[in-house]
Amino acid sequence: MSVPRPRPRRGLAALTVAGVLLAGVACSSTAADSGTVRVGLLVSLSGTYAAVGEDMRRGVQLYLDTHDGKLGGREIDLVVGDEGDGPATAVPAAQKLLERDRVVALTGLVGGATVDKVQTLTTERKVPLLGSNARPAFAPVGGKARDLGYTWHTSYNSDEPGIAIAEYVKAQVGDGTVYAIGPDYQGGWDELRGFTDTFTRLGGRLANPDGKALFTPFPATENFLPYLNRAAESKPKAVYTFYAGAAAVAFVKQYAQSDLRDVPLYAAGFLTEGSVLAAQGPAATGIRNVLNYSPTLGNQANQEFVAAWSAAGHPGQPTTFAMASYDAAAVLDRALSAVDGQVTGEKLNAAIGQVGRVVSPRGDWQFEPTEHRPVQRWYLREVKPDGPVLSNVLLQDLTTLP
Structure with missing residues (x-):
């Protein structure tokens, strides 16, 4: 069995906390200027769910570390923002990631209320939101189904x-x-x-x-x-x-x-x-x-995931928070590999819709075609x-x- 081992982190894949980016970076610059793809990660780094957010960050970084800091063959600049305890702190952080950092995709999000607010921003900007924790079962708006065209999740609906x-x-x-x-x-x-x-x-x-x-x-x-x-x-x-x-x-x-x-x-x-x-x-x-996950599952993907988690020196066993975030990176990996030329939110979103079956530590799953959540075993x-x-x-x- 081939077990992925964490590799040293490359500079372009290093985590950059959104609130403390280098002051010398002009607001108009983009990752594309340096040949990288900039991805936003918004998770709770403070507040009640800080431990959940940290596990989610570890999951994304573990995937990057075991894939040479690349997704789809492209160097990744991962920019991290603090969701805090909900929309009051999450929305400004998301706006910064989208407007100043100009990420081509946004992942993470601990809380369902955060998802409800942030997905409006990402949809307006045609940037895929690939959530990796709970999301609300979106209620219709004005009697019509919510447009989830740019909203995806590798986790579950909260109900x-x-x-x-x-x-x-x-x-x-x-x-x-x-x-x-x-x-x-x-x-x-x-x-x-x-x-x-x-x-x-x-x-x-x-x-x-x-x-x-x-x-x-x-x-x-x-x-x-x-x-x-x-x-x-x-x-x-x-x-x-x-x-x-x-x-x-x-x-x-x-x-x-x-x-x-x-x-x-x-x-x-x-x-x-x-x-x-x-x-x-x-x-x-x-x-x-x-x-939707247990670290004691016996499939090969989980055995490799647990071994990589341990080799990285993370405490305890991997959690569903880390697993779903690891899977979000895996989805972006496959989607980015299918994008030709310059990466845009529209191109990337279309590629996410074509990812198909995902081999995962939880067991194989795929996106439900209209709700964009995993069809998975519990x-x-x-x-x-x-x-x-x-x-x-x-x-x-x-x-x-x-």
Whole structure:
């Protein structure tokens, strides 16, 4: 088996934080002037989801490092901006990448609310947005479907994890009820709606007193115990949740201390993904969760990806955030190789639409033709010891969402 090894980073592929570009670079200059292709990466480098953003950055850089700093045979200038906690910081950073840095593609984006705002900017400028984390299930505008011509994702719609696990949870609880709880923002609404809508359609009942998921203030909530102990009063047979980043650490630790501690906890896999699992420690043991990736998948692409991740010296095991960002670079690699002459957003976008099947650490996938999201398999995982450390161990396949 050929394992890609990280190579020294080339200057043209080095990460340049968007807010601290060299002052001597004129706003009118472009990467094309030096024979390179300039790609923007917008991720959370600060705020609640900084750990997620860092993993996404590592995923893109790992692909570049194992491909000589090139995509499609072209030198890449990767310009990085800070998304922060959402649109308030993300939109100005995206405008800078598009207007001053004049990137030919934009990738990354941690939050669904960010995607909703930024995709308007990229569509106006005919620059492909290749998101690599959650995105909202775009609602129609004025009764018409949203134009997703320049918007692509290598990750998932935010409602898909809950849809994928709902049938399994229903089978586990039988006639019992499930209490649904999550953060009060776009990502939380989407993640919980996917589960609750599907679960109730299958005949399941929510334990929440009003029959609707409970949403905790975001990002202000640090003490979840009052919410959890109140939920215990409804005597649910299980709890379903979505949290990520620092909130996930607090939620899991406090769940283990709450009156719900003996009630099975099911979740979108971001609850225990990546560095948060190490911070949660034994409190996370036994949580069953759903995600489109597990580092324990046995396919060759994943074995090579995990080996490259380890060889690069990154902590822990690779995450879905890193994997989807690695895949975004792979998509750009194939698309750029199909572009003749000068690279423009329009040419690159057309090439992305012709990429076809992608061989990935998660298993092979391809873009759904109208929604531009992956058609992919979802997996049930459980937090348990894997050697000396806790890991999200693969239990079974769940479903492939069309």
